Amino acid sequence: xxxxxxxGNWKMYKTQAETLDFxxxxxxxxxxxxxxxxxxxxxxxxxLGALSKSLHGARVKxxxxxxxxxxxxxxxxxxxxxxxxELGVRxxxxxxxxxxxxxxxxxxxxxLRLKAAQAHGLTPILCVGETKQQRDAGETESxxxxxxxxxxxxxxxxxxxxxxxxxxAIGTGDTCExxxxxxxxxxxxxxxxxxxxxxxxxxxxxxxxxxxLMAQPEIDGALVGGASLEPESFARxxxxx
Ligand code: PGA
Numbered sequence: 001x002x003x004x005x006x007x008g009n010w011k012m013y014k015t016q017a018e019t020l021d022f023x024x025x026x027x028x029x030x031x032x033x034x035x036x037x038x039x040x041x042x043x044x045x046x047x048l049g050a051l052s053k054s055l056h057g058a059r060v061k062x063x064x065x066x067x068x069x070x071x072x073x074x075x076x077x078x079x080x081x082x083x084x085x086e087l088g089v090r091x092x093x094x095x096x097x098x099x100x101x102x103x104x105x106x107x108x109x110x111x112l113r114l115k116a117a118q119a120h121g122l123t124p125i126l127c128v129g130e131t132k133q134q135r136d137a138g139e140t141e142s143x144x145x146x147x148x149x150x151x152x153x154x155x156x157x158x159x160x161x162x163x164x165x166x167x168x169a170i171g172t173g174d175t176c177e178x179x180x181x182x183x184x185x186x187x188x189x190x191x192x193x194x195x196x197x198x199x200x201x202x203x204x205x206x207x208x209x210x211x212x213l214m215a216q217p218e219i220d221g222a223l224v225g226g227a228s229l230e231p232e233s234f235a236r237x238x239x240x241x
Contacts, residue, residue: 003198004214005161005221006238007040007063007125008228009093016050019043022231023054029235030059038221039238040091041228042125045079052088063091063125066099069112071120081120092117093223094124095151097167107150114155125161125223126151127202128188132168140166141187148191157194163223164188169203171225175213176203182216189218207236214240 014022033039042063043051052062068078084092094117095110110126117124128147130140144164152160164185169176176184181201188199201213202223213219228234 002196002220003038004036005038005040005198005200006240007042007091007093007163007200007221007223008234009042009065009096009202009223009225010044010047010228011065011098011225012044013229014043014047016047019047019050020054022229023051025231026235027058027060029231030238033059033239037238042091042093048084048087048089055088061090062088063093064089064122065093065096067092067094067113067117067120067122069109069116071116081116081122084122085120090123091161092122092124093163094126095147096127097129097165097170101167107147110151111153111155114151114160118156118159123159123161125163125200127163127165127223129165129167129170129203135166135168140184144184144188145191148188152192157192157197160194161198161200161221162188162192163200163202165202165223167203171204173204175205175209176201178209178212178216178219181213182218185216185218205237207233210237210240 039060040063064084071080094113099105114124130143134143166176185199198220200221200223201219205222205224206227
């Protein structure tokens with residue numbers, strides 16, 4: 001059975017105080033959320049402790065946005081799996097296009113991070129997706145196939161979420177058509193060994209388009225950036241019809 005997982009990716013937004021303010025409004029809006037949906041907030045490292053403490057007993061799970069592959073060591077500025085686990089983190093985004101684009105992450109380091117997440121009991125959310133230029137050149141399938149094959153070498157597919165995030169749709173308001181997102185996610189599924197892996201769509205998911213996206217048979221959830229920053233809009237997405 002594929003699980004429905006709706007995750008907010010806050011990126012570099014929200015102090016601890018802003019996190020607590022968000023929760024005060026957000027948690028009250030989940031009373032009608034159907035049981036089978038997993039709700040995750042992927043916050044900056046500095047807000048994870050506050051988030052975890054305030055969510056104790058709530059149905060929302062805590063996620064981080066990255067991790068290093070070593071458990072500890074001389075890696076200035078990095079955070080490890082055991083450090084995240086201690087804070088109650090359950091999920092971690094790995095290989096987001098912003099990490100690949102601005103921070104030099106490669107399929108090789110993404111693969112190391114995925115294996116480290118699993119080794120420390122975290123569920124990684126692996127992001128894959130093509131640029132506008134690659135899409136226009138007809139390379140969407142080949143780009144996605146290479147990412148999936150290289151990123152998942154020796155990765156356990158029973159503890160994994162994949163997010164299809166076309167880069168041209170991230171933060172642009174330019175959502176991928178739901179039928180096309182469904183098609184590419186079908187391609188991703190055909191490349192996986194485990195048919196039960198949850199595959200999310202990400203890229204300008206909003207209250208106005210979430211119902212249509214989630215009605216697609218291959219789409220098991222959403223990874224939401226901008227629209228996860230406001231309690232009302234993220235609650236509307238979590239409570240998709
Ligand atoms: P967006 O971001 O919803 O703001 O487009 C999605 C993401 O980067 O995960």
